[in-house]
Amino acid sequence: MDKPSKNGKTGGKTAVDRVVSDYLHDLSNEHRMLVVLKKELYDGMWEPMLGDLQNRLAGKPYIFKLVNRIKDDIERIEDMRKFEAEHNLDLADYVELT
Numbered sequence: 764m765d766k767p768s769k770n771g772k773t774g775g776k777t778a779v780d781r782v783v784s785d786y787l788h789d790l791s792n793e794h795r796m797l798v799v800l801k802k803e804l805y806d807g808m809w810e811p812m813l814g815d816l817q818n819r820l821a822g823k824p825y826i827f828k829l830v831n832r833i834k835d836d837i838e839r840i841e842d843m844r845k846f847e848a849e850h851n852l853d854l855a856d857y858v859e860l861t
Contacts, residue, residue, distance in 0.1 A: 802855035
């Protein structure tokens with residue numbers, strides 16, 4: 764029997780595991796950083812991070828300055844949030860801190 768990994772999955776790959784693996788393989792460093800920040804700074808939630816970015820664009824107070832490419836980060840977050848919802852998972856469980 765396969766041993767569970769740190770994310771609780773066994774070594775055998777399911778269709779979902781392959782989809783997640785393929786998705787993670789294609790993530791840019793910017794995408795990975797957003798996933799890490801979501802986990803570390805925003806208690807694993809996209810909404811507060813998006814709020815910060817949108818507040819910054821609007822010239823309102825914000826909590827954390829991420830990067831100069833705010834619009835790009837908002838698009839990345841929306842794409843990753845959609846993927847998480849479609850596959851009922853949290854990418855932070857799969858992206859390693861480097």
